[in-house]
Amino acid sequence: AIDARFRATAVGLTATVAVPALGLTGTTVTLDVDSRPGAATPLVLTATALTLTVAGQSLVADLLLQRGTAPDGTTTTVFALANVVLHLGAASGPGSVRVTDGSGFLVVSGNGLAGRIGGTITADFGASSFTGSLSIAVNSTAADVDTAVTFGGTSHSLTLPAGPYFRAEATGVSVTLAGQVITGDLAIEQATTGTGGTVLKVALTGARLSLGGSTPLVTLTGGTAVFLSSASGVAGRISGTVSLGVAGVALSGTLGVVVNTTGGDIDTTFRVGTGAPVSLTVPGTTTFAVTGTGVALTVAGQSLSADVVITRSAGDVSLALRNARLLLGGTPSAPLLSAAQTGTGAATVTLSSAGIVVDISVAVTLSVPGITVGGTDVKIHLDTTTAAPTLLVAGTGLSLGLLGQSISADITFERTTSSTGASLVRFGIAGGSINLGGSVVVVSGLTGLLVLGPTGLAGSLQASVTVAATGVADLTGSFRLLVNTTSAAVSQQLQAGTGTVSLSVPAGPYLRVEATGVSLTVAGQSISGNLAVEQVTGTTGQVVRLALTGVQLAIRDGSTTLATLTDGTALFVLKTAGTAGRISGTVALVGVPGVTLSGAIGLAVNNTGADVTETFTVNGVSTTLAVAAGTSLQLSGSAVTLAVGGVSLTADVAITKGTTDLTVTIGNGAIVLGDGLVNLTGITGLLSAATTGVSGTLTVTAGISAAG
Numbered sequence: 001a002i003d004a005r006f007r008a009t010a011v012g013l014t015a016t017v018a019v020p021a022l023g024l025t026g027t028t029v030t031l032d033v034d035s036r037p038g039a040a041t042p043l044v045l046t047a048t049a050l051t052l053t054v055a056g057q058s059l060v061a062d063l064l065l066q067r068g069t070a071p072d073g074t075t076t077t078v079f080a081l082a083n084v085v086l087h088l089g090a091a092s093g094p095g096s097v098r099v100t101d102g103s104g105f106l107v108v109s110g111n112g113l114a115g116r117i118g119g120t121i122t123a124d125f126g127a128s129s130f131t132g133s134l135s136i137a138v139n140s141t142a143a144d145v146d147t148a149v150t151f152g153g154t155s156h157s158l159t160l161p162a163g164p165y166f167r168a169e170a171t172g173v174s175v176t177l178a179g180q181v182i183t184g185d186l187a188i189e190q191a192t193t194g195t196g197g198t199v200l201k202v203a204l205t206g207a208r209l210s211l212g213g214s215t216p217l218v219t220l221t222g223g224t225a226v227f228l229s230s231a232s233g234v235a236g237r238i239s240g241t242v243s244l245g246v247a248g249v250a251l252s253g254t255l256g257v258v259v260n261t262t263g264g265d266i267d268t269t270f271r272v273g274t275g276a277p278v279s280l281t282v283p284g285t286t287t288f289a290v291t292g293t294g295v296a297l298t299v300a301g302q303s304l305s306a307d308v309v310i311t312r313s314a315g316d317v318s319l320a321l322r323n324a325r326l327l328l329g330g331t332p333s334a335p336l337l338s339a340a341q342t343g344t345g346a347a348t349v350t351l352s353s354a355g356i357v358v359d360i361s362v363a364v365t366l367s368v369p370g371i372t373v374g375g376t377d378v379k380i381h382l383d384t385t386t387a388a389p390t391l392l393v394a395g396t397g398l399s400l401g402l403l404g405q406s407i408s409a410d411i412t413f414e415r416t417t418s419s420t421g422a423s424l425v426r427f428g429i430a431g432g433s434i435n436l437g438g439s440v441v442v443v444s445g446l447t448g449l450l451v452l453g454p455t456g457l458a459g460s461l462q463a464s465v466t467v468a469a470t471g472v473a474d475l476t477g478s479f480r481l482l483v484n485t486t487s488a489a490v491s492q493q494l495q496a497g498t499g500t501v502s503l504s505v506p507a508g509p510y511l512r513v514e515a516t517g518v519s520l521t522v523a524g525q526s527i528s529g530n531l532a533v534e535q536v537t538g539t540t541g542q543v544v545r546l547a548l549t550g551v552q553l554a555i556r557d558g559s560t561t562l563a564t565l566t567d568g569t570a571l572f573v574l575k576t577a578g579t580a581g582r583i584s585g586t587v588a589l590v591g592v593p594g595v596t597l598s599g600a601i602g603l604a605v606n607n608t609g610a611d612v613t614e615t616f617t618v619n620g621v622s623t624t625l626a627v628a629a630g631t632s633l634q635l636s637g638s639a640v641t642l643a644v645g646g647v648s649l650t651a652d653v654a655i656t657k658g659t660t661d662l663t664v665t666i667g668n669g670a671i672v673l674g675d676g677l678v679n680l681t682g683i684t685g686l687l688s689a690a691t692t693g694v695s696g697t698l699t700v701t702a703g704i705s706a707a708g
Contacts, residue, residue: 021113023053055140055166059086077108078149084117088190089200094126095230097168097188107149112140114160125229132173139163177234177259178288182209194269200229207238217245217317217351218290218310233261235282242290247355248384249299255292258282299384299391302415320346324360326380328415329425336452337413337425338365339380339393355384370485371457372401402457402485403511407434409446418492425452429461436535437544440574442466443481443513451503456485458505465513470578471607477518484508523605523633528552546572551583555657560691562662563589565603571625578608580627587635592689599640606631633657644694647671651683661690666698
């Protein structure tokens with residue numbers, strides 16, 4: 001509304017004008033009236049150096065008011081402005097926008113006013129810089145403006161988005177903040193902080209920036225930004241689509257750019273005009289960085305999630321990772337292995353177009369019951385500089401707990417895929433070892449693969465074995481450690497790089513050492529066969545069970561073989577104090593002239609110093625081993641036939657090796673002579689067998705059977 005009070009009634013009159021929309025309340029102006037019918041400008045008002053308030057913003061300008069008709073026939077009031085002087089934010093210096101020698105026009109309607117002002121416009125962001133051509137846009141209404149006005153005989157179009165606002169605008173500008181160049185469309189408004197301070201709100205749309213020179217390593221596109229600029233500096237955030245120009249790495253998630261050149265933390269609210277308060281929090285430790293929370297770095301089809309901070313310094317672009325987490329196997333909601341970054345520090349790497357290499361300290365958690373991993377030297381290893389990028393977990397000196405036992409090893413954990421498409425975890429074992437029975441059996445040099453699935457762990461490892469039990473020595477052969485914590489046989493074809501690896505182990509659960517064609521010395525005698533070693537719980541606690549099949553045994557006096565056992569089976573208990581066990585098989589006396597031996601014979605030994613009675617459960621079948629203390633490498637059997645000098649003796653026989661000979665103990669013996677005419681029964685006694693022959697005394701009960 002315009003209220004003009006005339007002081008004359010002719011052209012060139014003066015008047016007192018009140019224009020609330022411009023903050024004028026009784027200002028003297030010059031007034032020209034054209035009362036001719038059809039006059040285009042029946043009323044023109046002029047004034048110089050007026051202080052105006054436009055949309056809450058003060059400015060100084062020369063004013064010319066023209067009242068006329070718009071193209072649509074509506075009556076319009078147009079204010080032309082010249083010699084405009086105004087500022088947004090601070091009066092001068094950093095955090096200010098200044099307009100001098102400005103000119104433009106405002107269109108006033110019943111809803112408010114809208115218009116543009118051009119001129120010499122400078123924006124001062126302190127150490128930051130700005131390149132572009134600014135204009136002032138004003139719209140105090142809540143509606144879009146799209147109109148044309150004729151002023152001074154010239155038609156002017158005015159197109160503005162809905163308001164309200166009073167801001168400096170520019171398109172296709174470049175803004176340099178903290179040494180980084182950001183391009184986009186710019187809008188600057190004066191804002192008031194929660195503490196009453198005056199600052200500039202700097203907004204960018206279509207923002208774009210890049211880090212890393214002519215071949216950018218990090219690029220942000222389609223961004224929107226909000227900054228506050230004050231005398232202290234510039235602080236704010238940019239959101240947009242961030243991509244990496246690093247070989248083998250893809251980046252996804254919500255990322256943005258944080259800028260703070262103030263040197264202190266920013267935690268404030270601000271508002272523009274009567275708008276709603278807006279919060280802004282920016283840490284003072286970050287001058288310029290690309291940041292994101294829970295961002296996914298995808299390498300070789302696997303995703304590492306982390307909070308990322310990307311910065312540039314002295315031409316180098318660095319990536320810092322915090323709260324990193326890698327999930328392997330299973331499903332994203334139920335992974336088999338979780339590796340979570342430890343400590344409060346960040347893992348930092350310099351980005352390169354050739355790729356990145358970084359190690360992140362983590363703790364490993366397995367979701368499969370009964371399987372644990374312990375140790376502190378565990379890292380996520382990411383390497384995209386090779387032809388086959390890798391993302392895995394690796395640790396040294398770790399302990400792998402399973403079935404109540406612990407394997408010490410360097411372990412690499414990688415995702416693998418079965419032939420059915422199931423996502424599993426491959427354990428690469430190197431330099432591993434395990435002690436069985438309190439170090440009675442030491443399994444070392446473990447290398448190979450184990451595979452973790454939802455039901456357990458299974459695999460086969462190459463190994464070396466040493467035995468520390470008294471009386472056992474010279475163990476040689478080709479050994480492997482078999483593991484299966486599940487109750488089912490495991491047969492898998494596993495992906496390994498561009499090829500596959502086969503895994504096949506029988507049903508479990510077990511952890512045992514197996515070997516074929518092994519040889520060992522027990523109580524000074526050499527035994528060979530196929531070996532299985534397993535730590536189990538016996539009646540007296542943890543013991544080591546050593547089982548052999550295809551056993552061959554030679555009992556020697558020096559280099560001379562006195563007796564042999566073939567096609568045997570064996571079961572031994574190994575303790576630190578000694579060895580107890582029993583072997584059964586086919587026994588023959590050799591090297592003893594005139595003597596033969598046949599029958600089911602077993603060998604027993606116990607040098608532990610105590611009776612041994614152990615009951616084991618092996619594959620669901622209970623087996624009891626009972627050997628008396630002091631049993632010194634004794635062969636024994638029932639209903640054994642001993643032929644000496646053409647006479648056959650059937651008896652219970654026990655053969656014990658002495659220093660230079662064999663002692664044969666006879667019990668329940670019987671000899672039949674003359675086709676049954678003479679029966680000798682109840683034979684007992686001792687015989688001594690050596691390379692020179694057999695000697696000894698037997699006690700018999702004689703009986704004669706004759707016809708009639």
